[in-house]
Amino acid sequence: MLEEQTESGQQLISVDQVTLDYGGKGGTSPAIKDVSLDIYPGEFVCVMGPSGCGKSTLLKILAGFIKPTSGSAQLNGQLIDGIDSQRGVVFQNATLYDWYSVRKNVAFGPNMKHVAKKIIDADVKKYLAEVKLTGFADKKVFELSGGMKQRVAIASALINKPEILLMDEPFGALDALTKTQMQNLIRRIWFRSQNTIFFITHDVDEALLLGSRVVVMSKHPGRVIADFPVNFTETILNSQTDSTRYSKSFLQRRKYILNLISQDEEASF
Template structure:
């Protein structure tokens, strides 16, 4: 394993004094005074009560929306719109049902006019990484929810983005499939060294995946606490439960839940 978290890692994503106000009949402050720095190779998990602005924050980093105030930059360059260097995986993967698995994964490369021979080799490489090489000719409707999410992850990774933005990507999956997908994304992170920002409502998921966990307050969303963690380094398929039931894991879990519950009494454990 490479050490992706070296002190000399490049600062990849920077949000400085970011604020987002939705202007409608009544103005709504979604985000306020957001300061975030994410270094190369970090796996940052973002937790907070429903409606606190987690997805809004991710959309700013993705370039889908611009902050009302403050700056969002990637490697020192202002984020002014979507870019393939920042790949996004949503909870419901927006796949094209009229294309097969292989063509869905290939779509971004085709748009970038990558030569067909190189594109096919790259597609096969990432289908193999997500365990779907033998399903390349299948239609999307023939796949389970977990398999569709694997296609979505392969479609993003095939473009070799520098940053992977994941918005509750496993939230709609059953418990067993969810754990399998967590193991998959952990494996991909270790193999590729991608920088990942991962939004979740699940405290256990955040602690078992992230190298850093950020907690947001209720709206207007602010970063109210940061935890540096390293459970992901010790979790494997065989010892995941053993790690989750250590005193250190459980104490940190309770600390995070208590913190979130103070900001929103309806937050789900």
């Protein structure tokens, strides 16, 4: 297993020997097994692995939707125990209130926390600008395209100023052009804000184009089989072309990950 320590200092997320069996204790087929993973502030962790290997399961544990059967997951040294806006979640299909305005959707979290209206108004403006939706605040969500809905979902998560953004194949259902635009958007947001992002994708190019670190999981039951830093973001941001993705180091990394995943899948035949 390739493992390199990417960051030093205090971890934000600490996953320690986590096993999750949907059948509960004594179950026979865990979805993930003995997964350990530390995530440091400011990392953009892209998680890859074959379908059904437990990526979403791991994300749901980090979100606090489900509890590990054994082992523990902590945020800032505190056990993750239930849902909290400290951890913002964005899924493949935006979970929004379709008949509400964009403004009302984005303001939902702070409204629930009774934040002062003046602050909410200013923050809605700020985060809509961040996701390039200035001028769309009064549109109803059902009037928006898929990419725009995902931008509303991202703004709705960011407005809560989460410690970590958990994204489960957020661009998986978008067409190629919109996907590229969304990748550029999230890259810029991350680079500027230094938010911590946990991002599941089945697209190896997406993982390399966005991540500061790539984690590869094995087939069911999911374990971490590779974990390494990547660093194409700055080159991409400074480049006027998409030449980075054709560079030797990019293609080498790409081949390495694809080999790893296919070897693991073949081993099961």
